[in-house]
Amino acid sequence: MDRNINKKVIYIFSMLNIVTQISGVQIYQAPSRVVAKLGETLNIRYGLSKINGIQLERLYSDVNQLIYKTPNFTDYYKNRWQVTPSGESSTYLFTVNNVKKIDGFIINATVTDDNSADSKTTAIALYDSDLRIVKYPLTVQVEDEKFDFICEFNLWGSSSINFEVMMKDRQISSFSTITYTDGLITLNSSIIATWDMNNEAFYCQLKLYKDGNDNFLLFKSKNPVKIKVEYKVRDINIAKDIKKDELICSAIGNPIPKYEWRMKNGTIVSTDSKLVIKDEWQGKNDYECTAWNIVKEKRNTLTKTVSYSKSTSGSSKTNEINLVIFYLIILLSVISV
Numbered sequence: 431m432d433r434n435i436n437k438k439v440i441y442i443f444s445m446l447n448i449v450t451q452i453s454g455v456q457i458y459q460a461p462s463r464v465v466a467k468l469g470e471t472l473n474i475r476y477g478l479s480k481i482n483g484i485q486l487e488r489l490y491s492d493v494n495q496l497i498y499k500t501p502n503f504t505d506y507y508k509n510r511w512q513v514t515p516s517g518e519s520s521t522y523l524f525t526v527n528n529v530k531k532i533d534g535f536i537i538n539a540t541v542t543d544d545n546s547a548d549s550k551t552t553a554i555a556l557y558d559s560d561l562r563i564v565k566y567p568l569t570v571q572v573e574d575e576k577f578d579f580i581c582e583f584n585l586w587g588s589s590s591i592n593f594e595v596m597m598k599d600r601q602i603s604s605f606s607t608i609t610y611t612d613g614l615i616t617l618n619s620s621i622i623a624t625w626d627m628n629n630e631a632f633y634c635q636l637k638l639y640k641d642g643n644d645n646f647l648l649f650k651s652k653n654p655v656k657i658k659v660e661y662k663v664r665d666i667n668i669a670k671d672i673k674k675d676e677l678i679c680s681a682i683g684n685p686i687p688k689y690e691w692r693m694k695n696g697t698i699v700s701t702d703s704k705l706v707i708k709d710e711w712q713g714k715n716d717y718e719c720t721a722w723n724i725v726k727e728k729r730n731t732l733t734k735t736v737s738y739s740k741s742t743s744g745s746s747k748t749n750e751i752n753l754v755i756f757y758l759i760i761l762l763s764v765i766s767v
């Protein structure tokens with residue numbers, strides 16, 4: 431009996447706890463980040479669990495400065511910042527028209543009543559201008575060496591950003607550092623040159639996050655820049671043109687590869703990409719192609735060999751005639767037997 435009473439008391443006590451929590455005022459809607467362009471309008475909305483006053487403070491390196499306490503703005507803000515409605519409410523919309531650099535900071539919004547308090551912070555990021563490429567390699571780069579790719583952007587306040595250097599629509603994996611100095615952010619990427627970057631257009635891209643990870647403004651630098659990369663000869667291939675009795679060697683590289691064709695005994699028979707099989711090289715022979723270029727005073731080579739047999743005489747028509755004659759000879763021999 432006593433136990434049951436105790437249980438009931440505990441039950442009632444926890445019910446009371448829930449009731450007081452519900453009746454306590456809370457901020458259920460507040461943006462974690464807001465983003466606006468200088469000169470445009472900034473809107474910040476708050477939703478409260480009940481009608482109550484709200485207080486906004488500016489957080490700036492541990493010093494809090496009062497912006498607003500229902501129903502008044504402090505002097506510094508009252509001419510430029512507005513709030514709707516002006517009295518106590520469960521929703522507030524703060525508006526700043528013609529937003530300025532000085533409006534970029536973190537806001538701490540607080541609601542208090544007799545038995546509770548709640549607070550939420552909102553980071554304001556203000557941007558201006560385009561994303562600009564300020565440094566990229568003007569000279570020819572060498573494969574496997576690093577180069578700097580630097581972009582700039584004007585941003586004030588407290589922001590969350592992501593910076594990428596792009597080649598066509600592919601993100602170039604790179605090491606990036608971001609430096610903030612008084613409204614100017616420098617985005618410095620250190621990139622390792624690869625052969626497939628040669629002659630490709632590069633640009634930079636910046637994501638400026640609003641509320642949430644999928645919600646951002648995307649900035650792309652204008653006028654992509656082309657990068658030149660010297661690279662070793664690669665991708666050697668030999669094609670056969672049976673009709674013309676030709677072998678065609680191909681490879682890529684920067685500088686453009688040069689070629690050497692060799693017979694099995696080592697004699698160079700052509701320094702062109704194409705090798706015309708001569709009549710005197712009858713039968714099945716091995717032909718070796720070497721493609722080469724010079725990068726940083728070093729000669730790079732790639733070699734590939736093919737077997738090719740040239741028929742007794744060049745044209746396929748005479749081949750057919752030869753075949754007919756061959757069968758005739760067999761036929762004649764059979765008859766003679």
Ligand SMILES: *[C@@H]1O[C@H](CO)[C@@H](O)[C@H](O)[C@H]1NC(C)=O
Binds near residue numbers: 499500501502
């Ligand atoms: C708001 O400003 C009015 C007029 O200056 C003043 O009378 C009132 O006390 C202020 N309210 C608060 C909460 O500071």
Ligand SMILES: *[C@@H]1O[C@H](CO)[C@@H](O)[C@H](O)[C@H]1NC(C)=O
Binds near residue numbers: 489539
């Ligand atoms: C915001 O203000 C409340 C009330 O003054 C305080 O308890 C809280 O620590 C503040 N938040 C920050 C991040 O300064």
Ligand SMILES: *[C@@H]1O[C@H](CO)[C@@H](O)[C@H](O)[C@H]1NC(C)=O
Binds near residue numbers: 578580607618619620
């Ligand atoms: C960019 O970053 C690289 C690598 O961290 C560094 O070596 C270089 O000095 C930086 N360049 C500038 C202009 O900050």
Ligand SMILES: *[C@@H]1O[C@H](CO)[C@@H](O)[C@H](O)[C@H]1NC(C)=O
Binds near residue numbers: 693695697711
């Ligand atoms: C190598 O072989 C080719 C074709 O058979 C011939 O023309 C050439 O004289 C040979 N060179 C040497 C050094 O034997």
